[in-house]
Amino acid sequence: EKGGYDYFMLKEIAEQPKAVADTLLGRIDAGGSLTLDEVRISASELREMDKVVIVACGTAFHAGLIAKYAIEHWTRIPCEVELASEFRYRDPILDAQTLVIAISQSGETMDTLMALRHAREQGSKVLAICNTNGSTIPRESDAVLYTHAGPEVAVASTKAFLTQLVACYLVALYLGQVRGTKWGDEIQDVIRDLSQIAGSVERVLETMEPVRELARSLADKNTVLFLGRHVGYPVALEGALKLKELAYMHAEGFAAGELKHGPIALIDEDLPVVVVVPSPRGRSILHDKIVSNIQEIRARGARTIVIAEEGDEAVVPYADHLIRIPATPTLLQPLVATVPLQVFACELATARGNEVDQPRNLAKSVTVE
Numbered sequence: 622e623k624g625g626y627d628y629f630m631l632k633e634i635a636e637q638p639k640a641v642a643d644t645l646l647g648r649i650d651a652g653g654s655l656t657l658d659e660v661r662i663s664a665s666e667l668r669e670m671d672k673v674v675i676v677a678c679g680t681a682f683h684a685g686l687i688a689k690y691a692i693e694h695w696t697r698i699p700c701e702v703e704l705a706s707e708f709r710y711r712d713p714i715l716d717a718q719t720l721v722i723a724i725s726q727s728g729e730t731m732d733t734l735m736a737l738r739h740a741r742e743q744g745s746k747v748l749a750i751c752n753t754n755g756s757t758i759p760r761e762s763d764a765v766l767y768t769h770a771g772p773e774v775a776v777a778s779t780k781a782f783l784t785q786l787v788a789c790y791l792v793a794l795y796l797g798q799v800r801g802t803k804w805g806d807e808i809q810d811v812i813r814d815l816s817q818i819a820g821s822v823e824r825v826l827e828t829m830e831p832v833r834e835l836a837r838s839l840a841d842k843n844t845v846l847f848l849g850r851h852v853g854y855p856v857a858l859e860g861a862l863k864l865k866e867l868a869y870m871h872a873e874g875f876a877a878g879e880l881k882h883g884p885i886a887l888i889d890e891d892l893p894v895v896v897v898v899p900s901p902r903g904r905s906i907l908h909d910k911i912v913s914n915i916q917e918i919r920a921r922g923a924r925t926i927v928i929a930e931e932g933d934e935a936v937v938p939y940a941d942h943l944i945r946i947p948a949t950p951t952l953l954q955p956l957v958a959t960v961p962l963q964v965f966a967c968e969l970a971t972a973r974g975n976e977v978d979q980p981r982n983l984a985k986s987v988t989v990e
């Protein structure tokens with residue numbers, strides 16, 4: 622049932638191109654418009670929304686953080702993202718004009734369920750993004766957009782995360798479409814890019830052997846840091862979470878701009894630091910900033926592991942290890958940039974003799990608060 626793989630996690634990482642394609646299937650019509658009829662919140666209601674609030678836990682929360690960039694950029698609707706476990710305890714401001722999005726692979730996470738119940742009690746509409754048909758979270762929501770990752774068995778979430786991202790992009794684009802935002806042309810371009818992205822994920826998977834080798838060489842390290850900017854920041858958080866749960870190593874993700882506000886004091890001789898580099902095309906200011914962050918940490922002796930687009934030559938002089946990913950528009954880059962981090966954590970777990978599919982102390986769905 623592991624399809625020839627040693628672990629479910631490896632199988633599920635390999636299934637990602639299909640999971641991404643399946644989640645897009647039937648949702649983009651021949652004319653390049655989105656058909657999300659399953660979102661049973663009417664277009665007129667969606668036009669009335671003046672705020673989006675995303676609630677989720679763990680990896681699903683990281684998908685929500687990325688969704689915020691897409692939703693605000695494409696729709697200009699203010700969007701907040703909050704850990705479901707924090708949400709209802711602080712008396713959040715919610716009303717009928719707030720669209721609440723609850724993201725959950727299992728559909729059974731108690732914190733997320735409690736957050737959405739709270740939101741509905743305040744009169745907000747809840748849209749679930751979920752991978753498990755008929756589970757509690759979609760049943761209790763006003764609408765659901767299912768991710769089509771198929772069953773995810775390994776405790777560490779991989780393919781579900783990529784499909785959560787796809788679903789978030791679809792919701793963001795759909796909101797843009799029904800609200801007729803001024804980003805109309807860009808939205809068409811993104812829909813086209815999104816429909817080709819599974820091929821890019823496949824290409825990343827074909828080039829992962831050096832990442833595995835690198836991971837094995839770091840098996841005796843205690844700490845790994847992850848840095849990113851913009852959507853690369855949640856990707857860094859996700860890379861760190863994967864490493865904690867699988868390799869039982871100390872790992873932290875930082876926004877690269879925060880380095881000099883504290884974390885740079887951690888940089889030590891030979892400390893592995895993974896840096897997610899945004900595309901040099903488009904908003905190139907982001908790219909230039911992160912290149913100088915890489916220089917700063919390398920000057921302090923860090924071992925830099927740089928994830929950068931093919932053809933990005935500016936990072937080459939500062940990368941001790943260079944992991945290439947296909948050129949991808951910045952907002953969509955997490956779909957390709959996360960994959961090497963999953964492979965990295967999985968291989969480190971194996972090298973350290975850990976149980977990959979069933980890490981210690983963790984359960985696949987957390988049904989207590």
Ligand code: F6R
Pocket residue numbers: 678679680681682724725726727728729730733776777778779862863866985986987
């Ligand atoms: C990490 C992981 C967890 C889950 C979190 C939410 O790899 O799997 O952080 O993402 O427990 O679970 P769901 O998405 O089922 O609500």
